[in-house]
Amino acid sequence: MSVGSAPTRWRWRRSSRTSSLGTAILFLFPALLVIGVFHLYGTGRNIYLSLTDWTLAGAEFIGFTNYINLLQSGDFWNSVKVTFFFAFVVPVTVIVAIPVAYLLHYVIRKSYLYRLLLFVPFIVPTVATSLVWGLVFAPSPTGVVNAALNPFGIRRQGWILDSTGVVELVAGWFGATVPGWAEGPSIAMAILLLVRYWQMLGFTVLILYAGMTRIDPDLLDAARVDGASEPKILRRVVIPVLSPTILFVVVVSLVFALREFNTIFVLTLGGPARTTETLSMLMYRQFWGDNLFALGAATATALFLIILLVTWLQFRLSRRWVHYTAGTA
């Protein structure tokens, strides 16, 4: 009975203090001002600017001209391709991260230190760590990898300056040549992906681990009593129950990758030969390098729409997935 009466009392007490609209405005004002001006208005104004021929001299409304120019430019489609490649390969980290999280949660007893150390690359400033990676894969003879390979008689490589496609490279070892469309991502892109894995692994593991702590242990014990092997338990019990968390971490790392700027800026600046020029790098170049302000705004809008679409898909998918796996929190 007390449980039943509690909400009414609660509502009554709150409503006795509803006159305080003024107080609410005061409390909300600073946060809403910043969010309103720099996030919401900023987004709206960016879209408006993308519909103008804005230069330093002024802005005139020109409709979708910037977007038409964008859609007709090879640079834009190159960036879309590069962005999607980078973004969709990065979430593959979960394939490594799931078994690692499993080891940390179910196999060993005290895993805190491991989790902490694995997480370090995610939390330290990307500019600083990208500088080290830049040194590791520097094209100079003193670049760490070049210097390390030197005693084995391997001549120095271009690494982050190498636009050779990965497929092209491997084919080259066998004396074969491949057509332009089949070159594959550049060596520079492959290095970016490696750095990205390094940054994201600990984060992915941490989120998956947190998901595992919410799984009912009885579920696993029941499977063990039935004599299921560990890999089988992982595949048949843990992964299905964990699917909402997996979806979440895949989408989050996808969105991070779509937006990534710092790592690419420090390591390749979009080069070589634009093989790593993602949309955010393209936006930067248009705006900062080429003074094409309005076109940069159009690119920013395109990136925004892509991210919105991905986020929306996640909402749709997660609703369905959570439905299938009710009871996982």
Added chain:
Amino acid sequence: MATGHNAPQTRMLAHVVLVLLCAFALAPLYWMVTTSLKPLDEALQVPPTILPETASITTYIDIFLETMMARWILNSLFVATLSASGNVLFGALAGYALVRIRFRGRKVILMLVLASFMIPFEATFIANYVLINDLGWYNTYTALIVPWMAGAFAVFMFRQEFLGIPDDLFDSAYVDGSSEARAFWSIGLPLVRAAAVTVFLITFIWSWNALLWPLFVTADSELRVVQLGLVSFQTEGAVFVNMLMAAAVIGILPVGILFFIGQRFVIEGVTQGGIK
């Protein structure tokens, strides 16, 4: 229950795998630190030395004497502390109001904040750059701080936290007839201490790690934040390898220290959606 999953050899294997992964995670940082301790000729040696043969901290002293690193560190500390404090204070106020005060339009405001959470910063940079110029804030600390003094992440963290606090705890304040501001300050805020630490640490780290925005709105080297300073070393080729690595170590150190002091809070924040 002695089953396969905790057999000693399985656990042994797990430790081997995890130690290797941790080595992978820490190797670049190891390289950064050891290179920064080497004199230049050793830092450029081929093949490189794994352990520095002659380790010294002279490079660090040089960094502070010959470059503006000290200034940049202070800039970053200033900017990050103010924007993190803003997130805590304004986020807590807004989160409190959204939970404790009933008013028309509460749902709408919540939706707006939620919407702003979906917006990637990149979608606003160019427009915000123009606004900063219009306001006359270009190349000032204000431009570096104010746009980041509040955000959806902080508002949500505090809202969630206040939702979990029973009404009864506020009764004493209401009986006393004290104002909402008093109730917030003397009862509300102390109850959400843990969330405040999390929000502070996460937003501090964001601010510290930011590069694109400072690149947009500052021009003078006196106003550079650490990340921008590091990039300028690289692009201007102004320093040697060991100095670059020493600068990188310095750029990481404050965040590294904060992370190790407040690790549980940071991890809590990240798993709850506090995401770069």
